[in-house]
Amino acid sequence: MVTPAPSGAEPASVPPADPAAAVADPAADAALREAAEERLRALAGESARLREDQWSAIRALVAERHRALVVQRTGWGKSAVYFVATALLRAAGAGPTVIVSPLLALMRNQIAAAERAGIRARTVNSANLDDWEAVYTEITAGEVDVLLVSPERLNNPDFRDRALPRLAEGAGLLVVDEAHCISDWGHDFRPDYRRIRTLLRGLPPQTPVLATTATANGRVTRDVAEQLETGDGAATLVLRGGLDRPSLRLSAVDLPDTPARWSWLARHLAELPGSGIVYALTVAAAEDTAAFLTELGYDVRAYTGQTDPEERRRAEDALLANRTKALVATSALGMGFDKPDLGFVVHLGAPQSPISYYQQVGRAGRGLERAEAVLLPGREDREIWSYFASMAFPAEETVRQALDVLAEAGEPMSLPRLETRVDLGRNRLEQMLKVLDVDGAVHRVRGGWTATGRPWEYDSERYAAVAAARRREQQAMLDYIGTDTCRMEFLRRQLDDPGAEPCGRCDNCAGSPFAASVAAEDRDAAARHLDRPGVAVAPRKQWPTGMAALGVDLSGKIRAERRPAEGRALARLTDIGWGTELRRLLNPETADAPMGDHVFKGVVDVLAAWPWERRPAGVVALPSLTRPRLIADLAERLCGVGRLEPVGALAYAEPEAGTGARRHNRAQRLAQVYRALAVPPEVAAAVGRLGGPVLLVDDHTDTGWTLAVAAGLLKDAGAEEVLPLVLAAKS
Known part of the structure; x- marks a missing residue:
């Protein structure tokens, strides 16, 4: 357990917050590094040693109270940076670390990792409403070192108005995990993440901020770094590393149709190492594939955004403990899922972005010498991409209509009431309002949404540019499927990794370990199931x-x-x-x-x-x-x-x-x-x-x-x- 020092105390091992003083005192710098190494050993074992970029980030956060963006491959140790920094800052009397984390699965992994290092972690999310009061009480009493919150909480009226100001005022460190979600240029942009900009503006001076991601190209990196800047002239420290994954063996197997892909999966799943993930593009595909494999005797489980939360937790636990061969999942099982011995990732259908694909295959092989990443593209993939593209930001006429309706109402309007006046489905309407909220045009309050009356401009050029970027990503994904050059090098170039070079491991470099053919009887069995x-x-x-x-x-x-x-x-x-x-x-x-x-x-x-x-x-x-x-x-x-x-x-x-x-x-x-x-x-x-x-x-x-x-x-x-x-x- 981390015990904070009395208010105002500063142990000798932690230098003062003045950057110039830190640079001028090599002894204090060395003492801080030794303290950081000690905390890392508590987190990761006696053999653990800090990487140079890990140390640079920790030093920037703890000694300089700076803002940093760490773009490093999955499994590099980004979480070690903020847990070690948390331990050092708490020992120096700082307030708790607030981590904005996108997924419940990721939160559970982070809490478990924190507890192994003696860091007291709690979470506030939609699944533990009954615990909120107790968590707030523990925070007030100084008994919480790390608080994890979902981005959706940042604009929940109760949390935003009651808890967030107190947390922002007293936070010792703010961490934004999966920070590419902040940028609408990112492959997994989420409107709720844009609330973080408001949170950043409300932090006291010299509150350190750390943003982390494994999947940001140059444009997204610049965008996120600019959003982190304080406006006082201090630039964000950006630490980018090489994005090679030496354990991953990338392959693509081009098969003519779904029965062939299913039969290939049925034949090869048992041969794939350990346990892993089979990704599908839609909920229906995940559920149907899981049912098919279960009929064949495989212990697999479906995992989607529509799966009951408790069933999802049990599925995660089964995979972590290797009690199931695979989770057949949508992207609901994605960012930050931490299983170092995950042996394989198979994609039944291609994601619409090479960057998204890199992130998902990055779940595998973190702690293994070899892991398989196999893509089984489908002829229907582009139709599914087109459907997802139709969910983009609405046309200006629709947005203006919503603003006018809210302005005329003169009182908060709930989503169901607003639906009667604005022709958008519930999810798209809510996503649009979240963007307008961050832009200052609307505000979420108890009872619904209100118009602020502030001027607002429809940024048609930016929306069009983002849509064009999405189309380029889709074409790049098709290029990845068809390339005869190194697949890992291709992905690293998509992420603007300057060190990209042939990996020597993928199917194009070393030959494919998998045949692009299926037995007729296997295909017939798959076709019979699909034809039901x-x-x-x-x-x-x-x-x-x-x-x-x-x-x-x-x-x-x-x-x-x-x-x-x-x-x-x-x-x-x-x-x-x-x-x-x-x-x-x-x-x-x-x-x-x-x-x-x-x-x-x-x-x-x-x-x-x-x-x-x-x-x-x-x-x-x-x-x-x-x-x-x-x-x-x-x-x-x-x-x-x-x-x-x-x-x-x-x-x-x-x-x-x-x-x-x-x-x-x-x-x-x-x-x-x-x-x-x-x-x-x-x-x-x-x-x-x-x-x-x-x-x-x-x-x-x-x-x-x-x-x-x-x-x-x-x-x-x-x-x-x-x-x-x-x-x-x-x-």
Whole structure:
């Protein structure tokens, strides 16, 4: 345990905060280094010795109370810098270190590492709300050496207004982990990280600041360094090292399709050393791949942003203890996950940036002589990248609309209320507000968001430049896949590493250890699993809040007697099996046409496996302006193959009701379909005499409100039950 000295005391081993005095006193400098080496041995073992850049950073923080940015490869020892500096500063009477850390998994690793060094660490995050009061009490009592907070906490009204000023005033050191997230040029920019600039401005003079990352190219490094500067003329100390990973063997295996990639993975997973991570680009791909490998007898677990937090913790523990062969994960398992003996990282699909790829493969081989990093690129990768790109900062018109709505409200507006006035999905709306908050245009308060009234400019040139940078990164990723030169050198050049040179280890330097071929029986087994159609479509059970503002008299729970039953989709658009075919079929550029036999057989298989209580008696189609032939053909063929009554189709209440632009958030989408849909008299009459459930057919479901409104209308017309059937679900 670190015991702080009495207030005002300064041990002889820690020089004063004046840089000139520190330089002028070599004895004090030597004493500080010896104290730092002693703290490092407590953290990392008796054989541990400080690297020169580790010492430079520690000296800058402790002796000079300076600001430093450390850009070093994964496993280099960046955390040792801030834990050693913390121990020395606390011994000199400084306040606790505040570490801004992006992931709960990373926080858990950091707390465990701190405790091994006798440093008392606590965390404040969304998963331990009940502990906050006790943590604040311990901080006040001087019993906490390190406090880890997530960037999201920095703008939580309670934390920002109550705890943050006290922490900023009394902090002995501020650490920004994964600091590339500060920069919107970075591959993993997060709006919440921009709050750190406000925190930096509020720190007392000479509070040392350390920013660390393993994945920043020259442009991101300059951007972060500039954001750290104090404005008093003192430049940020930047320490960049070589980014080679001598233990990593990089390979790329180009296979024709998902069944081939799955069968390759199934055949080779057992041969890969130790335990590791299989990365997938989407939640659906991670879950489906984990299910496939589990069926084959592998002990693997899915790990995504939608996995229950407690299940994620158990999965992390299982991987750390080598009780599981692999976690099949999205990027939710990423920055800072610390397992020195991680033997492999396999990517089932390519990330959209070589820098992001370098970071993820950097999880492997930190404490090993050899670890495998294998990329299995997919033909559908670019479609997924395109979807992620669509989540960029909204157009100026949408942003101005949100600012006007907040200004007119004159009181805080919650996200659900704001959704009724601004056509953005919940996540994009919140991300936009976070950026506007840092820019000073809005402010988060109890009860929601308010407009500040300050002038704000839409920086179209910067947003366009960032988007262009993303496109260049995607092309660079394609270049990495196709390169016949050294793969590690390629990645290091993407990170502007001046020491980049051929590694002599990757598949292009030393030959591939993996064949780009699969056995026919393995591929067939994978294809059979991928061809299993059908995912559940849960019915909506609660109307969105604030619908009255849109002139729609709906609120609270949806009455059970007006809800549809649980429906079915052939697949999710993000699936790596059927999803690939459906993305092409439903692409706006694909011409409307009758359904192909392969897709129709998949739909029939979904019906055959549907465990409904009562078989449907008839089919009702939803009206479609974009794919009327596809939907009409599907409904007609279902009637024929299932001997069901063709009831007809719903209609639009007015000729132009269905022609408006599709709304993207749930409140506005509900208002749109609520006003648009109607049941023609002949359809109502046919539904009333069916004597059984109605199969409700559509091409896809996104928010779920079209199905909810249509089911209510059909039940009002006398339908006993409504069974939604769609080709694709969004997620």
